[in-house]
Amino acid sequence: MGALESRKISREELHELVWSVPVRQASRLLGVSGSYVGRICTALDVPRPGRGWWAQKRAGCAPAPTPLPNANLGHPLFWEKGPGSNAIFTYYKDRDLRQKSREIGWHPLALIAQRSFSKARPGRGDLLVVRANGAIDLSITASMLDAAIQLANMLFIALEASGSSVAVAVRQPFIRPAIGLQSCLADWQREVCSHTRPPRWPTIATIAGVPTGLAIVELHHEAEMQYIGDGQFAETCSPKGKRIPPVTGITWKQERLVSSKKLKIVAYSPVHSSPWRQEWQIDDPRTATDDIKEIILKLEIRAQGQEANRASCKPALPKILSHSLTAVELVAVDSLVAIPSSHTKEEPSC
Template identity: 45%
Template sequence: MISREELYTLVWAGPGKAAAAHLGVSDSYLCRVCTALDVPRPGRGWWVLRAAGTAPPPPPLPPARPGLPSHWRKGGQGLPPIKPFYRRDIWSFPPRDGSHPLVHIARVIFGRAGDGRDRKHLSTRSLNAIDLTISAEMLESALSFANGLFNAFEARGHTVRIEPRSGFIRPALENWSRPPDRTSHIPLALWSPVAPTIATISGVPVGLAILEISKEVEMRYMGNGKFDRASSTRLVDGITWTEWQRAPAGRLKLVAYSPHHPAPWRREWIEARRNSLGRMAQAIVGELEAEAPTLPHAGYFLRRPGGGPVV
């Protein structure tokens, strides 16, 4: 495994092919690793200019930015995949506009996503998708909240990462503000991520999931497989009926949970009105900071040097 600082030293110590051979990768892949870790590297012709004594000095290594990988290992086991951080259709360069990198990637992933099994929420099988159960109409509101929340965690020294192949679990979650009444017999068919989104708070991992709340709505069959609200004044030709269905309510719920089996802990924050959760980001981080050392799974991670799950 190599850190950003070690990679920076390596690529400025000798030509790229030598550095790539040292890591056991190709020159082009080394460039991708540098891009993913936000490590500047010599441009074309720099080593020729250096031999002539006219090369400009190496640029300094910029400070690590929230959400970007800080280490790389060939094969990537136990580390976030670097592919999304060098894919050209997502990055021309890592975001410097205040967007958290995971949110920057999520905007692309969910912008291309289709409907899930419930035909109400977006669904993707991307390894790099944050835990977001959301309708297309509420996508931007959810991303805005995620951006504020993730940046609030990072500003206080707590990393937020997607953790594939890490040993962490993501339990089944519901998106109700209160238990359903008329649709309780219908099984949940919510999308769930391939990998959990984890905030590490003073060494204690906490899973984070953002879900759009569902509500029960009486719908009338309008023909051609389509439904409309039963309260609609539209006339229906032919056979019709009404039934209760679930529909996105346009409000968000944040669920924080234990990602370590078998510690059953969960905490929820629910919007009373649309976009009200975003104003609570700093307070939520503060509450989790205070609670993290007392969580059921905290002792396991705090006893281990450097923390981290069993894999």
């Protein structure tokens, strides 16, 4: 067994290892083959010496080691032999899917969502339940699945076209607050508010270096429903004028949440210390191009304001935080500096 085989190896440790010993020796220490060391480095976004570098080093004329780039969402932060290697497998599986999605003009996260949610079973409130690692943050029923996927695809492509990045933050230190199924502008004062089921991992867009959580939710409204048997309810005042069939046995009426057949995009802070949230209702995803442009512009203004605030506070921060901040490191900064919400109106949480 290699000396490093039985524990987690971080990106920093792997970078130091591959630039201090040749790949054959590194593979023995990690307990894997030399080619697999290369796959680990690619997955963790760790640069490694090129062909002939070690010969140049022995001759005393090798160039300096390539510095380790900042961590990016979509790349694992560590490797561990055994169960921990699943992150490497997932990275390469997602990479192949990204290549295929580019060929058909889809964003890879939207393509993954289509595959994951199309196999999902409805849970509470008929919302589709998906616990896959790479699934984006959707709270929708089967009837609105295609519209939600289309909206997510348009949003993610537009974000990346503007220079931002989007990823599912697997095993990252981000939070996802409770999000209501109803419009918070109208219903936030209710003591009882129905919430979406949180995803396994939040969907994070990195905008101007600032992490921003994203979710797409199917809007619901309260309506009077009557129990018609076999666990089914029917709306007493159907908008289409349909009459409730005669009910035999016990029946009753009650207020229940019903789909409005509309969607909303929710953006929020994925860190505890600077809470904010904003929502936009989307009536028809097919005509949401201008709405998405406006949403991205507002998120960029907010992110630039937060980044400027951090820059003004950098001299007071520890030296370790003085370099270019990554999405993961921003969590640590936010715990030291409270960022006021000056560019968008903070919506009360349901």
